[in-house]
Amino acid sequence: MKELRFRLILVLVFVGLSLYLLYPTLQDYLNSKEVSKDLTKIEKEIKAKNPTIPANKLKDIITSKKDSILSNHPDYRDAREKRIKLGLDLQGGMYLVMEVNTAKLLEKLAKDPDQIFMGILKEAEAESKISDENVVTILARKMKEKNIRMSRYFGSIREDDDRIIQKLQEQETDAVTRAIEIIRNRVDQYGVSEPSIQKQGSRRIVVELPGIAREEEARRLLQGRALLEFKLVKDASFAIPIMNRIDEILAGKIKDSTSSQKEATAKKDTSKQKNQTEEQFAKDHPFFAIARLIDPQGRIADAYVKETDKAKLNELLQREDIKQVIPDNVEFIFDAKPVVGPDGVNFYRLYMVNKEPELTGGVITDARAEIDQATGSPEVTMQMNADGAREWSRITGANIDKRCAIVLDGVVYSAPTIINKIPTGSSRITGSANMDEAKLLEIVLKAGALPAPVDILEERTVGPSLGQDSISQGINSALFGYLLVAIFMIFYYKTAGSFADFALFTTILLILGVLAGFKGTLTLPGIAGIVLTMGMAVDANVIIFERIREELKTGKTIKAAVDMGFKNSYSAIIDSNITTFFTGIILYQFGSGPIQGFALTLMIGIVTSLFSQLIIVRLLMDFMNLKGYKINVG
Numbered sequence: 070m071k072e073l074r075f076r077l078i079l080v081l082v083f084v085g086l087s088l089y090l091l092y093p094t095l096q097d098y099l100n101s102k103e104v105s106k107d108l109t110k111i112e113k114e115i116k117a118k119n120p121t122i123p124a125n126k127l128k129d130i131i132t133s134k135k136d137s138i139l140s141n142h143p144d145y146r147d148a149r150e151k152r153i154k155l156g157l158d159l160q161g162g163m164y165l166v167m168e169v170n171t172a173k174l175l176e177k178l179a180k181d182p183d184q185i186f187m188g189i190l191k192e193a194e195a196e197s198k199i200s201d202e203n204v205v206t207i208l209a210r211k212m213k214e215k216n217i218r219m220s221r222y223f224g225s226i227r228e229d230d231d232r233i234i235q236k237l238q239e240q241e242t243d244a245v246t247r248a249i250e251i252i253r254n255r256v257d258q259y260g261v262s263e264p265s266i267q268k269q270g271s272r273r274i275v276v277e278l279p280g281i282a283r284e285e286e287a288r289r290l291l292q293g294r295a296l297l298e299f300k301l302v303k304d305a306s307f308a309i310p311i312m313n314r315i316d317e318i319l320a321g322k323i324k325d326s327t328s329s330q331k332e333a334t335a336k337k338d339t340s341k342q343k344n345q346t347e348e349q350f351a352k353d354h355p356f357f358a359i360a361r362l363i364d365p366q367g368r369i370a371d372a373y374v375k376e377t378d379k380a381k382l383n384e385l386l387q388r389e390d391i392k393q394v395i396p397d398n399v400e401f402i403f404d405a406k407p408v409v410g411p412d413g414v415n416f417y418r419l420y421m422v423n424k425e426p427e428l429t430g431g432v433i434t435d436a437r438a439e440i441d442q443a444t445g446s447p448e449v450t451m452q453m454n455a456d457g458a459r460e461w462s463r464i465t466g467a468n469i470d471k472r473c474a475i476v477l478d479g480v481v482y483s484a485p486t487i488i489n490k491i492p493t494g495s496s497r498i499t500g501s502a503n504m505d506e507a508k509l510l511e512i513v514l515k516a517g518a519l520p521a522p523v524d525i526l527e528e529r530t531v532g533p534s535l536g537q538d539s540i541s542q543g544i545n546s547a548l549f550g551y552l553l554v555a556i557f558m559i560f561y562y563k564t565a566g567s568f569a570d571f572a573l574f575t576t577i578l579l580i581l582g583v584l585a586g587f588k589g590t591l592t593l594p595g596i597a598g599i600v601l602t603m604g605m606a607v608d609a610n611v612i613i614f615e616r617i618r619e620e621l622k623t624g625k626t627i628k629a630a631v632d633m634g635f636k637n638s639y640s641a642i643i644d645s646n647i648t649t650f651f652t653g654i655i656l657y658q659f660g661s662g663p664i665q666g667f668a669l670t671l672m673i674g675i676v677t678s679l680f681s682q683l684i685i686v687r688l689l690m691d692f693m694n695l696k697g698y699k700i701n702v703g
Contacts, residue, residue, distance in 0.1 A: 073695070076688045083680070084575060087582025093151035094585060100145050104138050153585045155279060156592030156666060157265075159540050162279040163287055166527035169248045169272045171204045171241045172197075174521035178240065179222040186222050189215070203271050205237045244520040245272055251519055252276065252291055273526070279590075292523050297430025299464070300422040302472035302484055303399060308370030308421040309362075314394045316356035319385065356385070360419050376407055376415040400424045405480040420481055422474050427464045430477075432457025432494075438507035441499070447507035449498040458494025466490035477510070543596035550600045551577075554607055562614050563701035568689045569610040572681035576606050579677035580670060592666035602674025605649070609642045609682040617702050628694045635687055642683070650675050 108131055115127060138145065157164060172194035179186060193207040200207065209219060209230065219233040220226045249268060256264045256278065265277035278287055351358035359382050360372035374382055385391060386401060395401075399421055407415035435452040453461055464473075465487050474484040475498050483499045498510065554573065558566035580599060584591060617634035625633065653675070656668035693700050 073688060073691055076684060080575075080685055080688060083579060083582075086586075087578050090151075090582045090585040091153070091578075093148045094153045094581075096148040097145075097152040100148055104135060104145075107138075108135055151585070153581060154588065154590040155540075156590045156595070157277045157279045158593040158663075159543070159591065160279045162277065162530075164527075164529040165276045165278075165288075165291065165525055166269070167252075167274045167276060167291065167523050168526050169245045169274070169520075170522040170524055171244060171272060174241065174244050175204060175208065175237065177521075178237070182222060185215075185217075189217075203238065203241060205234060205241050209234045209237075242271075245274070247520050248523060249274055252523075256291075274523070288525065288528075292525065296478050296519075297433065298426035298476040299428040299461075300424075300426050300474045300476050301468060302474050303370065303421045303423070304471070305364075305367050305370040308399075309367055311395060311399075311421070312356065312360070312370065312372075315386075315391055316354050318390055318394060319355040320353060359385075363418075370421055372419045373408075373416040374403070374419050376417060379403065379417060382419075398424050402474070402476065402479060402481055405477070405482050418481070420474055420484060422476070422481075426476070427473070428457065428460055432460070436511045438504065438511040440504070446499060447504045449507050449510050451496050451498065453494035453496070455494075458492070461494050461496070462490060462492040482510075543593055547577075547596060547600050547603070550603050554603055558607055558610070562610075564693075565610075565614050565617070565686075565690070565700060565702045568686045569607050569614075569682070571689070572610070572685045573603060573606050573678075575685055576602065576674065576678045576681040579681065580673050583673050583677065584670075589669060590666065591670075592663060594663040594667035595670040598667045598670030598674060602671060602678055605646075606674070606678035606682060608645075609638070609679065610686060612641055613638045613682075613686070614702050621702065627700055631687075631690050631694065631700070635683070639683075642679070646675050646679055 111134060112127065112131055115122065115130065172190055176182060176187070176190060179190075182190075189211050190204075190208060193204050193211055196202075196207050197204045212219060213230070219230040219237075220228055223237060224233040245268065249266060252274065253264075253266050256266065256276075264279070265275070267275045269275050276291065347358075357372075359378045360374050363369060363371045363373060386395070402420055402422060404418040404420075407417050410416055432453045433451050434454045434457075436449055438447060438449050440446070441448050468487050469489060470486065472484050472486050474481045475496070476482070477498075483497075485499075551573065555570040558569045560566070562569065577599065580602065581591075583589070584595075613634050616638050617630045620630035620633045621627070650672055653668045653672040657665050657672070660668060690700060
C-alpha cells in the first residue's frame with residue numbers, strides 16, 4: 070500500500086477540494102428554495118390585501134424583496150458570491166449592443182461650430198452607420214471635399230490636417246476605451262455577478278448582464294453620462310420678458326421687446342384665465358398655455374409643463390424665430406422627475422438657466438446615498454476635491470440668495486437657493502424617488518462620466534424561465550450522455566469499464582470544482598463542452614484497455630499487462646489531448662462569448678480527464694492487483 074499512498078492522498082485532496090468549492094453552490098440552491106417558499110407566502114398575503122394589484126407591479130415587488138433578502142443576509146450573500154456563476158443563457162438577464170456616439174464627442178471638441186460644420190458632421194455620422202470607416206475619417210474627407218481645413222474647428226491654425234486627424238482619432242479610440250472601463254466600473258458597483266463587457270468593432274460595446282432583474286434601471290445605469298453641472302437659475306426679471314417675447318411671436322403679436330417686467334408679469338397672470346376659455350387663452354398665449362408659470366406674481370420664472378406637451382414645447386423652442394429671441398448664454402431645461410397634479414397628470418418643472426455651468430462634476434471625489442434625518446427623504450451627498458471646493462466657495466459666496474440648479478445629464482435634480490457661502494466643498498442632491506434611485510445616482514457619480522453618449526442599438530432580455538429550461542435541457546443531455554458512455558464501457562470492458570465510469574464521474578466533479586474555484590461562468594456552450602469531454606475522457610481508457618488486451622494475449626500476467634498497457638499508451642494519449650488543448654486555447658483567444666465558454670470547459674475537461682483516467686483508473690487497477698482481485702478487461 071505504500072506505493073499507492075501518494076496517489077491516494079493526491080486523489081483525495083483534489084476530490085475533497087472540489088467538494089469544498091462546490092458546497093456554496095449547493096448552499097445557494099437550498100437558500101433559493103427557502104427564499105422562494107417565503108416569497109410565495111408574501112405573494113399570497115399581498116394578493117389577499119390588494120386583490121386588484123396588477124401582475125407586473127406584484128412581480129416587481131416580489132423581485133425587489135428577493136433581491137433584498139439574498140443580498141442583505143450575510144450567509145446568503147456569501148454563498149451567492151462563491152457559487153458557480155451561471156451565464157446569461159442559463160440564468161436569464163440582459164444582452165445589449167451599445168455604440169459610443171463619437172459624433173457628439175467631436176461636436177463637443179469643436180471650437181465655434183457653425184451650421185456648415187454641423188451639417189458636415191451630421192452627414193459623416195449618417196455615413197458611418199453604413200460604413201466601416203470611423204466618424205473622424207469621414208468628417209475629414211468631407212471637409213477636404215469642401216476645401217475646409219480641419220484647423221478651422223480643431224487644434225491650432227499651425228497644425229496640418231493629418232496631425233489634427235491623428236489626434237482626433239486617438240481621442241475617438243480613447244473615448245470608446247474609457248466608456249468600456251466606466252461601464253465596467255458601474256456594473257461592478259451595481260453588483261452584477263460575472264458580467265461580460267466586450268468591444269465590438271471600433272465603436273460598439275457588447276454587454277451581458279446575467280441575473281439582472283430591473284431592466285430599466287440597468288439601462289439608466291449604462292447610458293447615463295454622469296455629466297454633472299452646477300448652473301445658476303435666471304432671475305424672473307431676466308427670464309419673464311424673454312418668455313413674454315416668445316409668447317408674442319408664437320401668437321403673432323410682435324411688440325417692442327423692451328416691454329417692462331411689470332407688463333409682462335401682468336399679462337401672464339394666469340388668474341386672468343377666469344375671464345377666458347382655455348381655447349381662447351391658448352390662442353392668445355400659446356407659450357404660456359403650455360408652460361404655466363408657477364408664481365403668477367412673477368417672483369420666479371419657473372413653469373409647469375404637462376408630460377404630453379414636453380415634445381411640443383421643445384419643438385417650438387427649436388424654431389429659428391424663437392432662437393433669435395433666446396440669448397445664446399441661456400437655455401430651458403426640465404426637472405428629472407415629474408410632479409403629479411390633482412387630476413393624476415404628470416407635470417415637469419421648466420427652468421431657464423445659464424448655458425455655461427459654474428462648475429462641473431469632474432471635481433467630485435466621493436458620493437454617498439443616505440437618508441436625510443430631517444425629512445426622511447433619500448439624498449446623495451457629494452464631496453469635492455481641493456480645487457472644486459475652492460471654486461465652489463467662490464461661486465456660492467458671490468451668488469447668495471440666488472438659485473443654483475444641480476443638473477445631471479441635462480435634467481435638473483434640484484435647484485436650491487444659496488443661503489450662505491459653502492467653503493467645505495460638500496453638496497447634496499435631493500429629488501430621488503427612493504433609496505434605490507439614490508444608490509444608482511451614487512454609483513454613476515462615483516464611477517465617472519462617460520466621455521460621449523452611449524446609444525443602445527440592440528437589446529434582448531432572457532427570462533429566468535427560459536434560462537431554467539436551458540439548465541434542465543443541458544443537465545438532461547449531460548446525464549443522458551454519461552449514461553450512454555457508462556453503459557457502453559461496462560458492457561464492453563466489464564470491471565475495467567466500471568473504473569473508467571468512476572473516473573468519468575470524478576472528471577465532471579473536478580471540472581465543476583475548478584469552475585467554482587476560479588469563479589468561472591457556466592454557460593450552455595460550457596455544458597456542451599462538458600458533454601464533449603465525457604466522450605473524450607473515456608477515449609484514453611479505450612486506448613489503454615485495448616493495449617492491456619493485446620498484452621494479455623501474449624501471455625503476460627494481468628499486473629504486467631496493466632503496466633505495459635499504460636506505458637505504451639501514454640504517448641498517443643498525451644499527443645491527442647495536447648493538440649485538442651491547443652485548439653481550445655485558440656478558440657478561447659479569438660472567440661467571444663459562447664465560444665469562449667465552450668473552449669474554457671473543454672480545456673479544463675482535458676486536464677481533469679487526463680488526471681482521472683491516468684491517475685485514478687491506474688490507482689484502482691493497482692489496488693485490485695495488490696489485493697489479488699481479478700480484473701476483467703472484457
